[in-house]
Amino acid sequence: MxxxxxxxxxxxxxxxxxxxxxxxxxxxxxxxxxxxxxxxxxxxxxxxxxxxxxxxxxxxxxxxxxxxxxxxxxxxGLDRFIAFDAATGVLRAEAGASLSEILRLVVPKGWFPPTTPGTRFVTLGGVVANDVHGKNHHGAGSLGRHVRAFGLLRSDRGALTVTPESDPALFASTIGGLGLTGVIEWVELQLVKIGGAHLDVEIVPYDNLDDFWSLADESARSFEHTVAWLDCAAGGAGTGRGIFSRANWIDDGAYDLHDDKSWKRIPLEAPGFALNRFTVGAFNKLYHRVNSAKAGTHRQHYAPFFYPLDAVHDWNRLYGRRGMLQYQCVIPRENQRDAIAEMLRVIAASGQASFLAVLKTFGDLPSLGVLSFPRPGATLALDFPFRGETTLNLLARLDAMVREANGALYPAKDGRMSREMFRRSFPRWEQLLKDPALNSDFWTRVAQ
Ligand SMILES: Cc1cc2nc3c(=O)[nH]c(=O)nc-3n(C[C@H](O)[C@H](O)[C@H](O)COP(=O)(O)OP(=O)(O)OC[C@H]3O[C@@H](n4cnc5c(N)ncnc54)[C@H](O)[C@@H]3O)c2cc1C
Missing domain, CATH: 3.30.43 (Uridine Diphospho-n-acetylenolpyruvylglucosamine Reductase; domain 2)
Structure with a gap:
């Protein structure tokens, strides 16, 4: 010192x-x-x-x-905008700026982030460090493809400006680099042009996984955004049934903004037993029925379309004091049908399914990071209320299926993957240009 x-x-x-x-x-x-x-x-x-x-x-x-x-x-505290060119859509902001604040600045000028995760309460530094993906992965790839430059502070090299050209290895390490290659001080991002703040959203209820694959294939050709919500409590012939949603921006010049103040709150932690086979099954049936009634195309603002969960502040407290584990994997295209079907069967039979299950296909655009998660195939994401060994054993069974199918797990969602699982998911992990002064609980578990 x-x-x-x-x-x-x-x-x-x-x-x-x-x-x-x-x-x-x-x-x-x-x-x-x-x-x-x-x-x-x-x-x-x-x-x-x-x-x-x-x-x-x-x-x-x-x-x-x-x-x-x-x-x-x-x-x-480092959340200032540094520069924004409303003619080109290039934004430079400090890494602590949130997507919510960025949207307030750029939407009225006709711009939007090139891709966005399912919550706007994330920061530029966080989304770069996880190379996040959104509902438009099949057309836009993951976020790192749209990063033009960032400022990186390293303990061994000081403050650097990194672009894909200036230092390709450090760029590829930092995109999806889990915060381990230096402190990202600012990010310069290329935004995409929008003609309004609303989308034409088509809701398509479907009955089984075969229908999902057909819808995903067909929709990727003509819709910019696609995703499906799955009833993962449904087994048998209904395995994988759900609600497919697909959308394109509307060019109507109406650039109204989201409102963070209208949050509903979860006032208390829910008791741990509130989420069980019966409540989740009942919720999923109801959700399926209500959304089936909404089938068809509707004009929807970007906030409920991209960020439905942001409407309920602290919704994670629904899982009670013990919390929850999310499981998100990606399965390569050649194995996706069999592996996802098998995983959903095991999850439904376990009775541990939760109500938030999402299935989406990734496109072919390569992710730029050494530790980037998105790759061609299908990604399944779902939450499990944490019940100790019972949950861990189920997830270990899912791991075996992901391994068998040559898939990978998403570190941003993970709190338990083994060293072996990490190394198989990210075979280039040793190429990470880690800053020797940085570390995380995750890295200690999987890499040291
Ligand atoms: C409701 C919900 C929906 C989601 N949907 C998606 C989705 O659709 N797609 C997707 O990809 N992800 C999704 N996520 C995950 C989320 O987008 C990522 O975990 C995101 O990276 C979190 O950003 P954060 O700003 O909260 O960062 P944190 O979670 O605090 O940190 C994430 C990582 O970034 C690093 N980091 C943060 N700031 C910096 C910095 N300035 N310099 C260096 N490293 C830094 C941290 O060290 C850490 O490794 C979702 C999460 C939620 C809660």
């Missing part, structure tokens, strides 16, 4: 309320929250021998955004 750092008060405070979205991993975490970029370079000396990790609002489900053996840098 330097003499200056030793005499200055430490910017780190201990917090025990810092959990990730799944709320399973708990513990005390040392946290600093800088308000200006020039404070970042002093943090390692205050951290002493401890490793650091930059984090956003922890919308990652597991432990990739935690570093309980070291300290974290909460980037939410």
């Amino acid at each position: 330097t003499a200056k750092a030793a005499s200055a008060p430490s910017p780190f405070v201990e917090r025990s309320d810092l959990v990730s979205w799944g709320r399973v991993s708990r513990g005390v975490q040392r946290v600093a929250r800088p308000g200006f970029r020039d404070e970042l370079s002093g943090l390692p000396s205050h951290a002493g021998d401890e490793s650091l990790l930059a984090i956003g609002p922890r919308r990652s489900y597991g432990d990739s955004c935690l570093n309980r053996a070291g300290a974290v840098v909460d980037m939410s």
Whole structure:
């Protein structure tokens, strides 16, 4: 530690309320929250021998955004816009800027993020570090393809401006690099043009997985956004039944914005037993019936279409104090039909299914990151209320199926994958140009 750092008060405070979205991993975490970029370079000396990790609002489900053996840098104070060219749609902003704030700036000018995850309460740094994907993966690929440059602060090389051309290896390491290649200080992103804030959304209820594959194939050709919600409590002939939704932007010049203030809240943690085979089965049947009645095409604002869950603040508390594990895998195209069918059968029979199951096909556009998750095939994502060994055993069975099918698991959603599973999911993992001063709980588990 330097003499200056030793005499200055430490910017780190201990917090025990810092959990990730799944709320399973708990513990005390040392946290600093800088308000200006020039404070970042002093943090390692205050951290002493401890490793650091930059984090956003922890919308990652597991432990990739935690570093309980070291300290974290909460980037939410670094949320300023640096430059926005409304003619070209190039935005440069600090890494702590949230998608919600970005939308407020860019939508009225006719621009939108090139792809977006299912929540707008994420930061630029977070979405780059996970190379996130959205409902338009088949046409746009994952987010990293639209990143023009970023500022990266490394403990061994100082502050760098990285573009795909200036340092291809560091660029590829940092896109989807789980925050381990340096602190991303700012990001420059190419946005996409929109002619209004609404989409034509077609809801297509379907009865089984075969129908899903046909709909996915057909829709990828003429719809920019596609996704399906699955009733994963349904077994037998109904395995994989669900609601397919597909959408294109409408060019009507109506650029109204979303409203974050209209959130509903979950006031208390739900009791752990509230989600069980019977309540979930009943909810899924009801959801299927209600949405089947809405079949057809409707004009919908981008907020309920892309961010339906954002309408309920803290919905993760529905899973009770023990929290939940999300499981998201991708299965290569040649194995997707058999593997997904088998996984859904096992999940339905387990009675542990939750109501949030999503199935989507990824397109062929390559992801740029060494640890990027999206690849051609189909991705299945679902939540499981955490019930200890019972849940872990089920997920281990699913792992075996993913392995057998040469698939991969998504670190952003994971809090438990084994070293072996990680290494098989990301065979190039040793190429990651890790910053020696950074670490995370996830990395300690899978790579050390
Ligand atoms: C309701 C919901 C829907 C979702 N839907 C999708 C989806 O459709 N597609 C998808 O891909 N993901 C999805 N996700 C996951 C989410 O988009 C990612 O986990 C996202 O990266 C979280 O961003 P964050 O800002 O909360 O970052 P955190 O979760 O806090 O951190 C994520 C990672 O980014 C790193 N990081 C954060 N900031 C920086 C920085 N400045 N410098 C370096 N590293 C940094 C962290 O170290 C960590 O490794 C969803 C999550 C939720 C809760």
